[in-house]
Amino acid sequence: MCLSGTLEDKLDAASAAGFDGVEVFEPDLVASPWSPAELAARCADLGLSIDLYQPFRDLDSTDPDRFARNLRRAEAKFDVMAALGVDTVLVCSSVAHDAVEDADRLAEQLATAAGRAHERGLRIAYEALAWGRHVSTWERSWDTVRRADSPALGLCLDSFHVLSRGGDPAGFAAVPAEKLFFLQLADAPRLDMDVLQWSRHHRLFPGQGAFDLPGFLGAVLAAGYAGPLSLEVFNDVYRQADPARTAVDAMRSLRWLEEALALRRPDAGLPLPPAAPALSGWSFTELAVDGASGPQLAAVLGALGFTHTGQHRSKPVQLWEQGTARVLLNAFDTRADAVRPSGPGVASVAALGLESADPGRSAARAEAMCAPVLPRTRGAAEAQLSAVAAPDGTQVFFTRTGPDGWPADFLSTGERPGPGAGITGVDHVSLTQPFDAFDEAGLFYRAVLGLEPQEVTELAAPFGLVRTRAVTGPDRAVRLALSVSALRRGGWAPGVPEPQSIALATDDVVATARALRAAGAPLLPVPANYTDDLAARVDLPEELLAAVREHGLMYEQDAHGGYLHLATDVLGDRVFFEVVQRLDGYDGYGTTDAPVRMAAHRRRRQATTSGRR
């Protein structure tokens, strides 16, 4: 149930992502035209074992007739299992009104069922659902298995059911290894809601949520479990996403989990992928532009104080520099003009260059963590660049900025960087994610690049809820702000549907704003109401408040300090620049002010569009 589609789709996706086996969930089989034997043959062809069958719920019953009927149904399912060639069946603790409460009677019924299974060479893995009627903790399920004392009855442990209730995996050590029949893994965000709804809609792959999965897995392995690691992730987004992608995401989560556990237990001899080299900063940010947006972007970069210092040896790519900020303009397709003669032009963040201590190892790490490594055409005398594709399609390059690194691909224009506008480098890049890719992206940047995902925050933006999450490197030398529309879709998504921004750092945003204004940079106007409210909310020094008002700055605070920032208009169809100054260790991304900025961008886009008509 991690994967969307029919059984056929799911098996193809699991096999392609490199899984060794699957659980079969009955609804998929029931809806399949394959007989159980045909399904077994298809799995064998795909290199997949069938490790568990999940046919039903609510086996035990206080009503003897009903229990007898349930046993008959179990026998029918044992026939299916024989044809599938699977030896373990999952039985969850009952949630029905007729669930057995008495511990001995429950154990007796499970022992009866396990006896029937045993005669067929099968076994039952018993699992406590967190919302089971009488059995809702793993301790209670273990008590039941112990009492039943049947060789064909053991435990299925599920990290969600244990950790969602604050259960302690340390107790697994008391369970004999041969009673640990199966292990299901799922992570989840911390949510204050009914545990059944939490479980059914919001589970995540290991490394995407808030649970300590390495600790959980470590405890299960230490107890002697040697079976498959199965992912059981009920998630509304994955249910409807491309299963091939989700399966790769799932495999990445297991690779991440394996490494996290290996790092905690160096003595366990678990294999380690190449460690992620430290990323010490931004080497470049590349914008793909067309014939309409390219000249506009070049003019704006000039007004922002950048200098056009280089031209690529073999491609239509310009290098613009100021401080350590380097922006590439890649004229990917000038024919787009012909198609959209009056539109704003197309521009987007196409690539991120990240400074790696060891680019080759970064690429090897990325490959080990299931990142798609990109093929790259390379001219003579050009530097070898390794790149991977992020979930939103952005290319991520691992670079070294030096005479023998990527700058060698650029011929000097002869222009030397001028005094500029006080921009010192890139503070962060903000990328709107495709709806299906938000949680995938958090794990991608964590596992592949070694960045640390921060809290997810939700934002009531003018055109719908937006979720944001930053991923950051050590010392915040690399910061990426990821966002996603919680529900918004096409049709009535006016203005700038999936904006991206490059936030440039300055040590004196007032001086930089003054220089930008003098140079005619297209700065986004901030409403006077905003500044009036700011004055009423925050005790800012008079002089600073005057500057905020004069230069159309925005200001917000977090627990550490303040954040002064401004934005440009949207350039092309979706890109804008920000100029930001962090005070006293402010660690956010201007999220509180974002709705004001979004409304202003919308208004400017409306004005431009109606002007053009």
Place this chain on the structure above:
Amino acid sequence: MCLSGTLEDKLDAASAAGFDGVEVFEPDLVASPWSPAELAARCADLGLSIDLYQPFRDLDSTDPDRFARNLRRAEAKFDVMAALGVDTVLVCSSVAHDAVEDADRLAEQLATAAGRAHERGLRIAYEALAWGRHVSTWERSWDTVRRADSPALGLCLDSFHVLSRGGDPAGFAAVPAEKLFFLQLADAPRLDMDVLQWSRHHRLFPGQGAFDLPGFLGAVLAAGYAGPLSLEVFNDVYRQADPARTAVDAMRSLRWLEEALALRRPDAGLPLPPAAPALSGWSFTELAVDGASGPQLAAVLGALGFTHTGQHRSKPVQLWEQGTARVLLNAFDTRADAVRPSGPGVASVAALGLESADPGRSAARAEAMCAPVLPRTRGAAEAQLSAVAAPDGTQVFFTRTGPDGWPADFLSTGERPGPGAGITGVDHVSLTQPFDAFDEAGLFYRAVLGLEPQEVTELAAPFGLVRTRAVTGPDRAVRLALSVSALRRGGWAPGVPEPQSIALATDDVVATARALRAAGAPLLPVPANYTDDLAARVDLPEELLAAVREHGLMYEQDAHGGYLHLATDVLGDRVFFEVVQRLDGYDGYGTTDAPVRMAAHRRRRQATTSGRR
């Protein structure tokens, strides 16, 4: 916050839908380029009063310095209110860690703030948030207002905050009318989750949820409240939907609420819209077909036992009949062939004809309930037909089937209905709703047509979660099954993205299935695994089980009885027929079996597509 967009968008939408006034929520004002005076002028132009201003939270504080700062901020907001020309400001019970717990101290702080407001001719409406730190019930907020004893301090009542905590509106009677300053209305579904999340994401307009809004409003009015009825609906879907549509939906909810209250209190002299005439059944279902799908649909109708009995006088519309089931095929656009030479053709449910006791009154009712009445071209000697557009665009006609009704528009083909296949009429029509329109549709069918919305159920379908809800008429003579994809969007939505079906009733589905098979109807195959599982789950009579297996039927049960059903292939791009037999008062729509049907439809569509390539 009911409406998506910038302040400008929201005001336009509220005015166009006929609202008299609005609340202004500070974030909208802060993001607006209009000064408060300009906003007031704009509202006046649009015929909107500003009835309340919502500038801030957490006024009271145990920290005297912080309270002093909050008062200063309040004074700044009083300036804004003066410019807006609004006299009432909302203050919610504090949720902050420094909220005042002591009842007298809290009353004293609110009295101080109210005194400042009073000097400016303003007043404060104090509201208990259901998750307020110390004040979370309306009784506690009233206790505070009573203690403060300030003429400028009164209550704001919010139906969500009262009803979500199981509060009793009967107590409002004890509050003097002059202390009821403001009323906010919101409905909500019953959800077992944190009340803050419930409130922020899942509120609904009155009539869309599970709360007794007529009872609540009745209690407030009986206590003497005579101010505005304000809708405060935080809802993730409405936040991102077309605000013009949402505003009409909102106005419809108030019309429905007014009527519901008037019916409960006939003595109150509230105005009543024309009552909804009883709908006694389906007169016709109209399918829009193109040159590719039209001949296919006609052939399938023939195989289902229908007879082509009539041809429209002036339009390319065929009438097909069997029992009381009447299907119209409207060849809306045969040019589509040229565009999609190899595709499956376009077909969709374009119109529903509902038999009304008084079609004219049905139309008047629809207009009173804000339904868009459709213009209609009409030839000589053709019947007057009144139609409105449902939220998904389907046209709903109010008809009388008789010699002087709509059948008079059809010339006889001379063919008489034959023995048919045992189909007696239409059981229900299933329509997939656009994502934004699901809750709107429930209220539309309830308020406009007088149908009764049933429970919303959720279904784990192969390509994502699906929510379904039926709306039904008296004696179930009219049943509509509405569904919506909970998250699915374009891109990876294979097969049949937004299916529609016409479910035909039979008294003997086995005999009908036999006739259909003999006539070569394109019946959807049901996997053998499904029937094997059914046999293990349900004790069906041997003979019936054999027939289920032979004819590819499906069977499910509810608390009342059983449901035998089959489906055809998808015809054109999204329409299929079902044949259904209800046993012993079964009252559902085959939802449990739907995933099997969806997977089978997907598989057939894949086979057709690959066969065509």
